[in-house]
Amino acid sequence: MSSILDNIKAAAAEIEGGAAFALPQVIHVEPGALQQVIPYVAAQGWERPVLVADEHTLKVAGASLELACREDGISVHTTLVVPNAQGDVIADEASVVQVLLDIQKVKADSVIVAGSGTLHDVARYAAYTAAIPFVSVPTAPSVDGFTSNGSPLIIRGNKITIPAAGPVAIFADTELLRKAPAPMVAAGFGDMLGKYTSLFDWKFGRLTADEPYAPAVAAITEKALLACVNHAEEIGNHTELGIRVLTEALIESGLAILLFGQSHSASGAEHHLSHYWEMEYIRTGRRQLLHGAKVGVACAEISALYHELADTQGLADKEKWAQVLKEISGLPSPEMLRGLLHTVHGPSTLEELGVDADLLRRSLQEAHFIRMNRHTLLRARNEGKIAGAAAE
Numbered sequence: 001m002s003s004i005l006d007n008i009k010a011a012a013a014e015i016e017g018g019a020a021f022a023l024p025q026v027i028h029v030e031p032g033a034l035q036q037v038i039p040y041v042a043a044q045g046w047e048r049p050v051l052v053a054d055e056h057t058l059k060v061a062g063a064s065l066e067l068a069c070r071e072d073g074i075s076v077h078t079t080l081v082v083p084n085a086q087g088d089v090i091a092d093e094a095s096v097v098q099v100l101l102d103i104q105k106v107k108a109d110s111v112i113v114a115g116s117g118t119l120h121d122v123a124r125y126a127a128y129t130a131a132i133p134f135v136s137v138p139t140a141p142s143v144d145g146f147t148s149n150g151s152p153l154i155i156r157g158n159k160i161t162i163p164a165a166g167p168v169a170i171f172a173d174t175e176l177l178r179k180a181p182a183p184m185v186a187a188g189f190g191d192m193l194g195k196y197t198s199l200f201d202w203k204f205g206r207l208t209a210d211e212p213y214a215p216a217v218a219a220i221t222e223k224a225l226l227a228c229v230n231h232a233e234e235i236g237n238h239t240e241l242g243i244r245v246l247t248e249a250l251i252e253s254g255l256a257i258l259l260f261g262q263s264h265s266a267s268g269a270e271h272h273l274s275h276y277w278e279m280e281y282i283r284t285g286r287r288q289l290l291h292g293a294k295v296g297v298a299c300a301e302i303s304a305l306y307h308e309l310a311d312t313q314g315l316a317d318k319e320k321w322a323q324v325l326k327e328i329s330g331l332p333s334p335e336m337l338r339g340l341l342h343t344v345h346g347p348s349t350l351e352e353l354g355v356d357a358d359l360l361r362r363s364l365q366e367a368h369f370i371r372m373n374r375h376t377l378l379r380a381r382n383e384g385k386i387a388g389a390a391a392e
Contacts, residue, residue, distance in 0.1 A: 008255045038065065052115065053079070140181065142184040144192065159370065188246050213373075270298040272374075273360075
C-alpha cells in the first residue's frame with residue numbers, strides 16, 4: 001500500500017541517517033493480495049524460491065502459493081519448520097538451521113515466508129545469512145515484526161535479537177487475515193497496545209540516559225497505536241476495516257523500527273517481561289503463549305507499576321521527575337488497558353493469560369537484564385534510582 005511507504009519515506013527525510021534504503025519495495029494490504037505474490041516473484045526473475053511455512057500455515061496460504069509457483073513454471077521447495085517437543089514452532093537455532101540447510105540444498109535464490117511472527121524471525125535470519133531476498137506473506141495480524149531488520153531468536157535457551165534483513169515485499173491479504181484465529185488477532189492488538197509503555201520508556205530513556213530519540217518515529221508509532229485503539233471493536237469483530245487497520249498499524253510500527261534502526265519505539269519494559277516469561281516457559285518445558293497476548297497483559301502490569309511509582313519521591317533531579325510524572329499521567333490506567341484487551345477478546349489479566357504471580361514478581365525484578373542497553377523506568381526502579389521505590 002503506497003500510502004504506508006509514502007508516510008515512512010517522509011519521516012525518513014526528518015531523520016539523519018534514516019534507513020529509507022532498507023524499506024520494502026512494495027506493500028499490499030488488501031483483499032486478494034495473496035494472488036499477487038507469485039507474479040511478483042516471477043517479475044523478479046527468481047527461479048528457485050524456498051517457501052517457509054508450518055503445517056498450519058501451509059493449509060492457510062502455503063499450498064496455494066506452491067500451486068501458483070508450479071503453474072508459473074517456478075521450481076519451489078517447501079520447508080515445513082518442525083515444532084519442538086512441546087509442539088510449538090519456535091525461532092531457535094534448530095529452526096534456523098533447518099531452513100538454511102534447505103536453502104543450501106536447492107541453491108535457493110529467494111525465500112517466501114507464509115506465517116506469523118515466529119516463522120518470519122526464522123526465515124528472515126536464514127535469508128539474511130544466505131544473502132538472498134525474502135518476501136513476507138502474513139497469515140495472521142499477530143505481531144509487528146513482519147518488517148523487522150532483526151530476528152529475536154532463542155539461542156541455548158536465551159532470547160537475543162540478531163541483525164537480519166527486512167522483506168523486499170509484503171503481501172497481506174485481508175480476506176485471509178480475517179480468518180485468522182481470534183487469539184492471534186487479539187495478540188496483534190496486544191502487541192500494538194504495548195506501544196503505550198514502550199513509547200513512555202523511550203521518552204524516559206531519552207530524558208534520564210540521553211538515549212537516541214526520533215520524534216518522527218515516535219509519531220508514526222503513536223498514530224498506529226491510536227488507530228487500533230479507536231477501532232478496537234471492529235478489530236474484535238474481525239471486520240475488513242478492523243483487520244486492515246490492525247495490519248497496517250503492525251506494518252507501520254515495524255517500519256518505524258526499521259527506519260530508526262533500533263526497536264525503542266515498540267519495545268520497552270512490557271516486552272522485557274514478555275521475553276522473560278517466554279524463556280521461563282521454554283526452560284520449564286511448557287507450551288508457549290502468544291507473544292502479543294503476553295505483551296498486552298504485561299503492558300497493563302507495567303502501567304500499574306508506573307502509576308504506583310508516580311507516588312514515590314522520584315528522581316534526585318526534581319525537574320526531570322516532574323517531566324516523568326507528566327508522561328506517566330498520560331499512560332492509560334491498567335483498568336483501561338485490560339478493558340481494551342477484553343474488547344478484542346484477548347486475555348486481559350495474568351490469570352487469563354496463564355502467568356502466575358511468582359513469575360510476575362521475578363520478572364518485575366529481573367526482566368530489565370534482558371536488554372541492558374535500554375534505560376526503562378523499570379530498570380531505574382530496580383537499580384534504586386527512584387527514591388522511595390524498591391523492587392520487592
